[in-house]
Amino acid sequence: MNTNLVEQKFQELYGEGAILFTSPGRINLIGEHTDYNGGFVFPGAVDKGIVAAIRLNGSDRVKVHALDLGENSEFGLREEDKPAEQWACYVFGVCREIQKRGYTIGGFDAVFSGDVPLGAGMSSSAALESTFAFALNDLYNLGIEKFELARIGQSTEHNYCGVNCGIMDQFASVHGKAGHLMRLDCRSMEFEYFPFDPTAHGYRLVLVNSCVKHELVGSPYNDRRASCERVAAVLGQEFLRGATMEQLEAVKGEISEEDYLRARYVIGEEQRVLDVCAALEQGDLETVGARMYETHWGMSRDYEVSCEELDFLAEVAKECGVSGSRIMGGGFGGCTINLVKEELYEGFIATATEKFAARYGHEPKIIPVVISDGARRL
Ligand code: GLA
Numbered sequence: 001m002n003t004n005l006v007e008q009k010f011q012e013l014y015g016e017g018a019i020l021f022t023s024p025g026r027i028n029l030i031g032e033h034t035d036y037n038g039g040f041v042f043p044g045a046v047d048k049g050i051v052a053a054i055r056l057n058g059s060d061r062v063k064v065h066a067l068d069l070g071e072n073s074e075f076g077l078r079e080e081d082k083p084a085e086q087w088a089c090y091v092f093g094v095c096r097e098i099q100k101r102g103y104t105i106g107g108f109d110a111v112f113s114g115d116v117p118l119g120a121g122m123s124s125s126a127a128l129e130s131t132f133a134f135a136l137n138d139l140y141n142l143g144i145e146k147f148e149l150a151r152i153g154q155s156t157e158h159n160y161c162g163v164n165c166g167i168m169d170q171f172a173s174v175h176g177k178a179g180h181l182m183r184l185d186c187r188s189m190e191f192e193y194f195p196f197d198p199t200a201h202g203y204r205l206v207l208v209n210s211c212v213k214h215e216l217v218g219s220p221y222n223d224r225r226a227s228c229e230r231v232a233a234v235l236g237q238e239f240l241r242g243a244t245m246e247q248l249e250a251v252k253g254e255i256s257e258e259d260y261l262r263a264r265y266v267i268g269e270e271q272r273v274l275d276v277c278a279a280l281e282q283g284d285l286e287t288v289g290a291r292m293y294e295t296h297w298g299m300s301r302d303y304e305v306s307c308e309e310l311d312f313l314a315e316v317a318k319e320c321g322v323s324g325s326r327i328m329g330g331g332f333g334g335c336t337i338n339l340v341k342e343e344l345y346e347g348f349i350a351t352a353t354e355k356f357a358a359r360y361g362h363e364p365k366i367i368p369v370v371i372s373d374g375a376r377r378l
Contacts, residue, residue, distance in 0.1 A: 001051045002067065002113040003378065009067055010053035014109040017055045019139065020378035023130035024049035025116035025123045026172035027207070027337055027369055028328055029181055029196075029288070030295055031273040033303060035166025036225050037232075037266050038187035038239030040273040043168055044196065045176020047370040050127040051378070052112035054135050059107040064091050067113035077107070082160065090125055093156030094132040101152070103142045117365065119213035121329025125161070126169035129153030134174065134375035147189065149375070150174045164222045165330075176374030183277060187241055194280065196371060201285050202342045203323065207335040207367040208352055210309040214333030221330050224303065227262040231255055240266045265302035269295060289324025289339045296326035296336070305331025309360060316355050320348040335367065 003020060010018045024045040031041035057063070063074045066087055073088035075081045077099065083092055091110070098105055112131065116124040133149040136142070144152070153170035157163040171184055177193055184191040198205050232240045234251050240263055248263050255263075272291040279287035296314045300306035310327045313336045317325035324339035340348050349366055357363045 001049065001115050003051050006051050006053045006067060006111050006113050009065060010055075010109070010111045013065055013111065014055065014063070018053035018109075018111075019055065019135070020051060020053050021131050021135040021138070021376070022049055022051045022378055023127045023134060023173045023375040024176055024372055025127045026169055026176070027122070027205070027371075028168065028172075029337070030269075030276045030291060032269060032295060032299060032327075032329070032331075033224060033228075033266060033305070034241070034269050034273065035168040035184075035186040036164070037228050038241035039266070039270045041166075041168040041184050041186060042181055042194075042273055042276065043172035043184070044181040044371040045172050045374045046116075046122065047372040048114075048116045048122070048367075049173070050112055050114040050116065050124070050131045052110050052131045052135060054108055054110040054139065056139055057107045057109050061107040062091065062095065063107075063109045064088060065111045067111055077105070086161075087128075089160045090128045090156060091132050093160030094129050094136070094152055096160065097152040097155045098133070098136055098142070098144070101144075101148070103140070103144070105136055105140050105142075108136075108139070117209055117367070119333060120207075120209050121214055121327070121331070121334030122207070123169035123173060123329070125157065126153055126173045129156050130170055130173035130375045135377075138377055146174050147171070163219075164225050172374070174375045176372060178373050179371055181371065183273075187239060194277070196280070198285065198339065199342075201283055203285050204340050204342060204345050205369045206338050206340060206345070206349070207328065207369060208313050208338060209335045209365040209367055210307070210313060210333060210356075211362065211365060212307055212309050212333035214330060219332060220305070221332075224262060224305065227259045228266055231259050231263040241270060243267055261302040261304075265298040268298055285339060286323055289322070292324030292326040292337070292339060293318065299327050299331055303331070307333055309356075310334075310336055312359060313352060313356065313364065316352050317348065320344060320351050322348050337369075
């Protein structure tokens, strides 16, 4: 990450005395669009994220410089001070959500930069929120629990960025632990760390970024969530979690065809997460991979959040003998996550790169995954 550049820019703009904080993006092995349905997710933090240099400035104004964009934003801390820049709303939202929870904070100066690709489905926005939530909690000694920091990021998305997201991304960014995935139950909010080292079993995990930018703000993401909530209501449940295919079939006549397909995907995905956890405990990575493909095609055909490029990448992976491949994150673009046997790795990367470039006129970006720690002070 651009830690040195961030520090240098801070000195140039505001002088000495900054403290550095970082928060990561995430992967998700399986369990997509299950978080807001009260289901399970299975994410891990990665070695790419946001780094920020921050210093309290004793005023009631916030000055932030986004290094990668070369843009500044300055705003106050009242509700009516919402900045014009979309990226700055993430920082502003975090400040407001902290204040709404009864804590007092003041102004600060900050510079930040990131190496999580934007719009790749790796949660660059959650990394930004978690960085500032973690930093303000630390610098003002607020004593906010980690889980609440994640909720502050999630509420920022809901109330200041227009995305009705679940808790997965912010949770993973705050709680990440090197070498571990986390299985979070999004109904009880209990979670467990799972040691995860595919190399010990002769596999590698790699992301292939289609470079189709996904944009969840004001997107059909919120429509997907609304579909799920409508079906849950017809079933008389708070969440789709726990509903069976039989129950869904029984109400088929009362819901739209579209809502039926959305719910069918979610109910199937719930079972796949559980299957994957059981398979991991047995060291059976082939079953993990098989479920990943099922998730991909469920997201493509029933949930309809894939795109041509991502379907193409999943197909090429299958042809290359890759054990598992699927669209990762919210969808509508971004990356596939691939579980590949060591001996097939080089061939897969070469073939996927070549075929994708021949079809779409540009190469996909290959992103090897290292499961890393969550939000922290550097
Ligand atoms: C986005 C959201 C998450 C989750 C995923 C899909 O990343 O922010 O809450 O719903 O999509 O699994």
